[in-house]
Amino acid sequence: MAAPCVSCCGALCYRLFIGSRVTLAPRQGFWKTAAAEFQRGAGSQLLKPIHTTVVTTKKNVPVSRHETYTEEFIKKQIEEFNIGKRHLANMMGEDPETFTQEDIDHPEQIFPKQRAIQWGEDGRPFHFLFYTGKQSYYALMHEVYGKVLQVEKHQNQLQVKGVLPEKTEIRDLIGSRWLIKEELEEMLVEKLSDQDYTQFIRLLEKLLALQCGPAEEEFVQRFRRRVPTQSQQQLREPVQYDERGVAFSACEGKRKSARAEAVVYEQGSGRITVNGIDYLLYFPVLQDREQLMFPFHFLDRLGKHDVTCTVSGGGRSSQAGAIRLAMARALCSFVSEKEVEWMRQETTKLLSHRSLEPCWWADQPATAAWLWSRKNWDPNSDVQERADWTQADGCGGMGGHENVCCPQRHGVSPPEHRGGVVSATAPHCIRAHVLLISIRLSHSSSQRVFITTTDCPSTQVMGCLHIPVETDSKH
């Protein structure tokens, strides 16, 4: 079956090239909707083995209705998948044996969970909430509300008996978060609205607020996801001992383009040597020394350590930052775990390297755009430039205006055109005739010329040219 093989390959290629997990939406005519095996783990447990409807647009593939996916069919698909995988490995030049599944998803994961038909042969729906439209959702809400009522009833009973419910500890909700709407939709295989989602979460929070037992807790935990903790374990540099038996620890740090390495000795009097020079001489600016002070000050170990560091690259401030980072890391090895955690949480970037985010949203970072202003324009400066009458600026199409009199490019009109009509053409703009309507003789060395276009419905003054005039007597 070449066609499925090719299509299988095609699917794989498609997936590889886009490089991300894509739920293959029901591509018309390509794959039939999923089999019962793929319905495992779908939200609703009441689905029965399916009878699928198939929508095919491909004329070559015969339309088969009520076809189920048999075991052999699935097996064949998996075999073909493996063959395709090997083909792909060959194509990519990798070893077929060790071709990982990370790039390619197994067929089980490709096909999305889809609803099977919800009613039986007699047309009667299986689920009692089918006619609500969102049966899984409402079933879930019903379940949770039932649990809430149960817990309240239990608490009332305890209160009546006089046995106060024990105060349980606040559960650690910090490391987890509620399901987001998309995840809930995926779980229930149903579209939800925002209000539905918020209602659901509120109900779950209400359940949590009442002190529920462990069974309910477990139920609720199904709807929580772990948040990846930001505090990774700080790598602690082991303490080394030099030849005299003094403990020290060496670490590197960087900031911008400065690289520093600091050696912090355990016993000392607070002397810091940078590149062989005392830090007071190396960093005459107070701000840099404050940066160096910060790690020690934070841990209250100001006069207790000696430091020798080497630093290169960057500027004054980034060198100070690099040394600070290196010292902070080196100090971790002399300090208890708890303090390291505290250091990490209290300060924003003592122990980690942060760098500037490159400007991806614009061609170049914000710079002052050049702005023309008459104040800064020197009329004598560009006398020699000739106006390029046959060329236009790239702003064609701006309402038919021609940029002949673009202020940046004041030019000289050839003297013989004075008093006449100068026509200019532009490849992009509407051809316009530039009419010199007035020439004012002035005593200044340049003349003002007003230009309008005749093609435009409104005769607007587009600008003015300064034309230097040779004061000839004959004119």
Place this chain on the structure above:
Amino acid sequence: MLVLGSRSTRTMLKEITRLVSMVQKAKHGEQHEGQHYRVPLQDVKTVFPHGLPPRFVKQVKTFGEACLMVRKPALELLHYLKNTNFAHPAVRYLLYGEKGTGKTLSLCHVIHFCAKQDWLIVHIPDAHLWVKNCPDLLQSTYNRQRFDQPLEASTWLKNFKTTNERFLSQIKVQEKYLWNKRESIEKGSPLGEVVEQGIARVKNATDAVGIVLKELRRQSSLGLFHLLVAVDGVNALWGRTTLRKEEKSPVAPEELALIHNLRKMMKNDWHGGAIVSTLSQTGSLFKPRNAYLPQELLGKEGFDALDPFVPILVSNYNPKEFESCIQYYLENSWLQHEKAHTEAGKKELLFLSSANPGQLERLCAYL
């Protein structure tokens, strides 16, 4: 430990923690190291009309009193000076150290001591001022190749007069000097006249300075008085200048009459006194910021000229001195920050200033 309570307790505490003034001055010993002593304001006016660093002058004005800390380099110098043999040629002492460690103030301490011991003080507050920023250079009348600096010379003469008023009438000039065709100084007239002439006629001020220095040198050898030559920033004498002649060529230091005379003073061919000087990078020209050793700052020429000398290193505060300085500021309510009197605050200050007196003073100015 310190209770900044009422004014009376404050003044009491001042007396306790500090060693008071001039009567016990001669008895400054090692046990007084780290403590402050107060210089009476009257003395400040006479002895230091121009000698104190500008920041210190501001501090004196703010606090209403001049307090110097007794430190080891100064004590060492005082010890040497007390044991000088005036029959031997003048010994040269050189205070050197990093920027801001207190060389100038140590020099001032020594000057005050000598003034109290009735020495004649020749104090050049900053030799760098004589080699830069002089708009007026006159060609010297005495020697065509040299240049005069009338303004600087006359200012110095005025201050010299303030310091050594009582000597000026005692010392007699031993030679006749001709100012110009009409004016001259006769032999046997008091030195005060030379000084007056220099102040009155600014054109002759440089020559007056030259005369004064020559006479003092000559006569201290006779044993009439003890002479202390104190020069701050002595590396200016052998460095470069930023002055230019009219044709824009640079002026060498020896072409300046003031510098030339001062160099002669620094030679140890006279006796009956001592020469104390400091190196200073702060005002120096064309020297890197990190330089502080005599070899670096004086250059070969200067080093050879000053050789042999007794170098005295002035370093940053040791913990005791640092503590004392902080206490002094606290007593005068100079440190207003609430953490300034805590241990943590002091440690911060120590770190940030690295126990450098100059840096500490600048830091505390913000608090």
